[in-house]
Amino acid sequence: MAALICGSLAFDTIMTFEGRFAEQILPDQLHILNVSFLVPSLRRDFGGCAGNIAYSLKLLGGEPLPMATLGTDGGEYLQRLAALGISDRYVKQVDGTYTAQAMIMTDRDNNQITAFHPGAMMQAHITRIESHPDIKLGIISPDGRDAMLEHAAQFVAAGIPFVFDPGQGLPMFNGAELTQFIEQATWVTVNDYEGKMLCDRTGLSLADISRKVKGLVVTLGGEGCDVWVNGECERVQAVQPAAVVDPTGCGDAWRGALLFGLEQGWPLARCAELGNKVGALKIAQRGPQNYVLDFTPA
Numbered sequence: 001m002a003a004l005i006c007g008s009l010a011f012d013t014i015m016t017f018e019g020r021f022a023e024q025i026l027p028d029q030l031h032i033l034n035v036s037f038l039v040p041s042l043r044r045d046f047g048g049c050a051g052n053i054a055y056s057l058k059l060l061g062g063e064p065l066p067m068a069t070l071g072t073d074g075g076e077y078l079q080r081l082a083a084l085g086i087s088d089r090y091v092k093q094v095d096g097t098y099t100a101q102a103m104i105m106t107d108r109d110n111n112q113i114t115a116f117h118p119g120a121m122m123q124a125h126i127t128r129i130e131s132h133p134d135i136k137l138g139i140i141s142p143d144g145r146d147a148m149l150e151h152a153a154q155f156v157a158a159g160i161p162f163v164f165d166p167g168q169g170l171p172m173f174n175g176a177e178l179t180q181f182i183e184q185a186t187w188v189t190v191n192d193y194e195g196k197m198l199c200d201r202t203g204l205s206l207a208d209i210s211r212k213v214k215g216l217v218v219t220l221g222g223e224g225c226d227v228w229v230n231g232e233c234e235r236v237q238a239v240q241p242a243a244v245v246d247p248t249g250c251g252d253a254w255r256g257a258l259l260f261g262l263e264q265g266w267p268l269a270r271c272a273e274l275g276n277k278v279g280a281l282k283i284a285q286r287g288p289q290n291y292v293l294d295f296t297p298a
Helices: 027-032 049-059 075-084 119-126 145-158 167-172 175-184 192-202 206-212 250-264 268-283
Strands: 002-006 010-016 041-047 063-070 090-093 100-106 112-117 135-140 162-164 187-191 215-219 225-229 232-236
Touching: 002 049, 002 145, 002 250, 041 049, 049 063, 049 075, 049 250, 049 268, 063 075, 063 119, 075 090, 100 119, 119 145, 135 145, 135 250, 145 162, 145 167, 145 175, 162 175, 162 250, 167 187, 167 192, 175 192, 175 206, 187 192, 187 250, 192 206, 192 215, 206 215, 206 225, 206 232, 215 250, 215 268, 225 268, 232 268, 250 268
Parallel strands: 002 063, 002 135, 010 100, 063 090, 135 162, 162 187, 187 215
Antiparallel strands: 010 041, 100 112, 215 225, 225 232
């Protein structure tokens, strides 16, 4: 059975700053901020939430179906999907636009500054979710605002359970819209910062949110994650990585593992354990789609 992955396909330009952002940015001078960072290393990777999640799920043996839009420069990404054996059935190219582009700079403490050009992603609402016997579940990850709203309603209409994972797209929505997403979703996943914003905007506590869905997961980086089910919280410990090299795409690697576990019918805590394990593999490699499994998921 397949998982429909709504989100972006993007090209990531990743740069490494060998110092610390905190040492270059003066808090009392933010009103006249003018800084330049020397980045000795630079590379270009395939990225975007839908692409990264699909990569993770495919590695684990799942069947990802990314639903996304590419620009006229997206031919290379289509070739990439084909080489990975990932279907492009729900991927469309939009004339007159660029594929989404993320410019990501990471400092020595793994803090990141990102500039993102959405490009074709802003037309992602042209893709439409319909019921299909092969599709078991789905996920809404960061995407165009209209696409996230419309795809949530379409998942419900099609009777397809889905994960709501707003990520960096969360600030686009007000409290009423976020509450509606929660009421439509089957599961919700956020990181700790997003979780606080979600609670502030909806007026709901984490326990409240967990009672409205089958489960809520709050990821905590190197501290693991909190799994909330019916108002009760369980801490799932992190997996120690072999090295901390590049955090880009770690959250998406985790999401792919979550989808794999949900496809298998696992308890949410077990899904989170696998996510932590795959995230630890990802952070030890540069780029969001360059890691390989060193274990067999069971």
